[in-house]
Amino acid sequence: MxxxxxxxxxxxxxxxxxxxxxxxxxxxxxxxxxxxxxxxxxxxxxxxxxxxxxxxxxxxxxxxxxxxxxxxxxxxxxxxxxxxxxxxxxxxxxxxxxxxxxxxxxxxxxxxxxxxxxxxAPCSVLGETAQTLGYALRKGIAGTPRAIYAELDDGFVPQAAYRKWLSETGAPWPYEDEFRTGCTLEHAGYYLSWLISWFGSVRTVVAASAETIPDKTGTGPMAPDLSIATLFFETGPVTRLTCSIVAPHDHSIRIIGDSGVLRCDAAWDNSAKVTYAKRMNLRRKLVESPFPRRVKLGRPTHPKVKRWGAAAMNFMLGPAEMLEALEQDRPCRLSTAFALHMTEVTLAMQNAGETSGAQRMTTRCDPMEPMPWAR
Incomplete structure (x- = not known):
């Protein structure tokens, strides 16, 4: 059909x-x-x-x-x-x-x-990497998760050759719009969607944001180019999430559990490696294994897309999920409540400034049903 x-x-x-x-x-x-x-x-x-x-x-x-x-x-x-x-x-x-x-x-x-x-968007939450991490959490591979560190730093973008960034059909990267909208609104969802899918609602956001690089190309006002948030979930570990176009490129996420650390280093790659490093005592020193093992689902997942530019993501996973949900008359994993809650948390981060303090969220959503191939 x-x-x-x-x-x-x-x-x-x-x-x-x-x-x-x-x-x-x-x-x-x-x-x-x-x-x-x-x-x-x-x-x-x-x-x-x-x-x-x-x-x-x-x-x-x-x-x-x-x-x-x-x-x-x-x-x-x-x-x-x-x-x-x-x-x-x-x-x-x-x-x-x-x-x-x-x-x-x-x-x-x-x-x-x-x-x-x-x-x-984003729909990478439906991709193999996010679903593999979700599987590892449900299986307790690293034990009970106690804290998560997630980074979405893209380098010192205002010094990049962004005027030369063109799409396949020659559309320029909309740098003025990107600077005005802000890296938090543009990118926080890449890890927020994963986190909310695993743990459900964020109860409280404690964040700060700032414009650290003045005089960007285009007419202002410009959005913050750096945000740092601590997220307190209703049922889940405390998480620190950082977004910037200032710090050196880092798209890693580390889930620190009782027995070790789950890790992924590429939020924008549906096939990125998910690893587990067991914690151990080596003589008198506590360390994570220098030889982490890869966590795999061991079954076919979804159609993949070759890398283009900075990403290797299938952007059609979200629309396909909606169409399939309509066809099967079932709830859509990317629900309206999910979209609204992710938006509220993102805006709380973006608009935090330096004096907002703890912000209680007014929306909520349940954790997401895993994809059939990730159960």
Whole structure:
């Protein structure tokens, strides 16, 4: 059975979705729209996709029971997500769901009222690496988890050659938009989604954020380029999560358990190694094994995508999960509650500044059902 999607926005990230789509079966793109007519023409010609000449036509022609992928700039997410929902369509939104919590809550309330699915990227939580770590936690491989350190540092990006970063069809990396939106809103979800999927709701966020690099390219105001958060879960270990475009590249996550440490060093790779280093006493010194063993699921998982740029992720895992949930009439793993809670925690980190202190979360969600091949 063919599953149908429509794509709103043909910028830098859209090519990553289309390259991922090549690895999937049974998903058809039935319409594409972008307000930039030249970009729309080039994108659709390259990928052989049907274009729509207006937002009105795009929404009118989007098939019932399909999913709209909102891949537009973050500042337009609330307005366009709302338009899609009001037109009666299920929506998969690039992150963030909205840049304001009240707007995100309004979107989720509208989706619930209309009986529609509303999900948010990132979908790497459905990928092999995240699911392998989840499996290791459920099996107690490292014992009871006591603390987690997670890093999403991307290097000193303002000095990078970002003007030369182009997508497959030549779309430039939207550096001004990235600097205004902020690395926390753009990237925190890569580990937040994993953490929330394993442990459920974050009860309290204690965070600080700052703009440490002034005079970035573009018109301001610019968002914080560094955030550090301590997350207290309802049922889970205390976690420290760092996001920056300042510190040297580090995408590692370490789960410290009673008997050792689970680790992964590549959040943006669906096939990244998950390792376990047992803790031991060597003479009078306490150490983790210098020869960690790899943790594997030992069964087929999901279609993989070759590395492009900084990532080796299948961006279509999320839309595919939504379509499958609709087809099977079951709850979607990327639920509306999941998207809203992740958005609230992310905004709490981004907007923390230096005086916000402890922030109690007002939303919640349950842990995520593992993928069938990770049980």
């Amino acid at each position: 063919t599953r149908r999607i429509s794509i709103l926005g043909c910028g830098f990230v859209a090519d990553l979705y289309l390259r991922s789509l090549q690895a999937m079966e049974g998903i058809e793109v039935v319409g594409v729209y972008d307000r930039d007519a030249t970009r729309l023409d080039h994108f659709c010609a390259h990928w052989g996709l049907p274009k729509k000449t207006s937002l009105t036509a795009f929404l009118a022609d989007a098939p019932e029971g399909g999913v709209i992928l909102n891949l537009t700039n973050p500042s337009a997410h609330y307005e366009l997500n709302r338009a899609c929902l009001e037109a009666g369509h299920h929506v998969y939104s690039e992150k963030p769901l909205a840049t304001d919590l009240d707007e995100a809550k309004a979107l989720c309330a509208l989706a619930t009222e209309r009986g529609l699915l509303l999900a948010s």
